[in-house]
Amino acid sequence: MDGIHVSARGLHHVTAIIGDVRRSSEFYGKVLGLKRVKKTVCYDDPGSYHLYYGNDAGSPGAVISTLAWNCVTPGMVGVGEVVQTAFRVPPGSLEGWSEKLKSQDIACRTEVSPFGERMVCTSDPDGTAIALVESAHGTAGDVGALTPSGLQGVTLDVREEDLTADILEDVFGFTPVARRERSVRFVTHDGAGGSLTLRTVGKSSRGRLGGGTIRHVAFRALDEADRSLMVEKLRSIYDISVSAPIERTYLTAVSFRAPCGVLFEIATDGPGFAVDEPAESLGERLMLPGFLEDRRQELQMILPPLD
Numbered sequence: 001m002d003g004i005h006v007s008a009r010g011l012h013h014v015t016a017i018i019g020d021v022r023r024s025s026e027f028y029g030k031v032l033g034l035k036r037v038k039k040t041v042c043y044d045d046p047g048s049y050h051l052y053y054g055n056d057a058g059s060p061g062a063v064i065s066t067l068a069w070n071c072v073t074p075g076m077v078g079v080g081e082v083v084q085t086a087f088r089v090p091p092g093s094l095e096g097w098s099e100k101l102k103s104q105d106i107a108c109r110t111e112v113s114p115f116g117e118r119m120v121c122t123s124d125p126d127g128t129a130i131a132l133v134e135s136a137h138g139t140a141g142d143v144g145a146l147t148p149s150g151l152q153g154v155t156l157d158v159r160e161e162d163l164t165a166d167i168l169e170d171v172f173g174f175t176p177v178a179r180r181e182r183s184v185r186f187v188t189h190d191g192a193g194g195s196l197t198l199r200t201v202g203k204s205s206r207g208r209l210g211g212g213t214i215r216h217v218a219f220r221a222l223d224e225a226d227r228s229l230m231v232e233k234l235r236s237i238y239d240i241s242v243s244a245p246i247e248r249t250y251l252t253a254v255s256f257r258a259p260c261g262v263l264f265e266i267a268t269d270g271p272g273f274a275v276d277e278p279a280e281s282l283g284e285r286l287m288l289p290g291f292l293e294d295r296r297q298e299l300q301m302i303l304p305p306l307d
Contacts, residue, residue, distance in 0.1 A: 009173040011151055011193035012218040012251070012267040013052070013063035016128045017075065019211045021049045021068040023125045025306055028053045028066065031104060032087070032130075034148040035306065036283035037273045038250065042067060045116055046292050047302050051283075052250075053152060058273040058282060060220050061193025062150035065217060074127065075210025079201060080186055080261020083215035084155040085128065086119065087148035088135035094120050096146055097132050112179035114197075127212030150192025155183075156262050157201050161236060164260040165198060171233050172219050185189060193220070198260070206261065214288075216255065218265035224252060227266050249289050250275060 037058030221227035
């Protein structure tokens with residue numbers, strides 16, 4: 001995969017499972033200050049919302065999406081799950097973040113990661129673990145706004161080191177750069193979404209998908225040709241079964257179960273969130289794929305109103 005620009009590597013987005021969409025929207029949009037860049041539905045279950053949050057453009061590496069499951073039961077974080085999703089915030093902003101969260105009665109605590117990063121740890125209303133991590137690449141102007149500049153990375157719990165690490169390196173272009181205690185940090189670039197941590201926890205219980213868990217982690221592909229190269233490696237070298245491409249209007253993706261148990265996606269950078277509405281009004285109107293457009297009136301009656 002020589003010749004692919006480094007910016008086309010790293011995380012594309014993560015998707016969290018939620019229950020109450022309005023409560024979740026309040027947290028990600030108003031508490032964290034992320035911009036809602038797409039208001040759409042779950043294509044497979046259009047009676048529920050699929051919302052995307054990120055920076056103003058919804059850039060790959062800066063996005064978390066929330067998938068509302070009706071009558072969802074709480075999940076359980078464990079082995080084979082994403083146990084923490086981290087966002088980048090500038091140095092010097094953690095005190096402000098802590099004060100902001102506590103002023104809204106949101107529990108939080110200040111910690112230091114195994115790699116020496118200062119961070120404020122909290123969770124969304126469904127229990128998804130969120131960290132706000134000081135990044136040297138934040139700008140002073142971000143401090144007052146208290147707005148994350150993108151994903152810092154995710155932490156995955158695994159029972160033991162396995163071929164997941166090889167896939168991160170060989171297929172996705174990550175490099176292991178540090179090992180602390182039971183954790184290994186992988187980095188592909190110093191921009192948003194450029195890192196991932198594998199934490200070995202031994203014989204612990206497996207996680208269970210549900211409210212408060214991450215459904216999948218999506219990795220970036222420059223385009224469909226780039227994605228095909230990765231899929232070919234997964235199949236030919238690692239004998240991994242990969243899904244057929246799924247078109248989601250703003251990206252196309254394939255998915256597979258990593259050896260560690262986490263559901264991985266490979267998502268294209270394009271066409272992006274501005275493909276069906278103006279960039280200056282992203283996330284304001286309910287956007288539907290063509291095959292659901294004739295159900296717009298019905299769906300608008302079913303879906304709860306959102307600001």
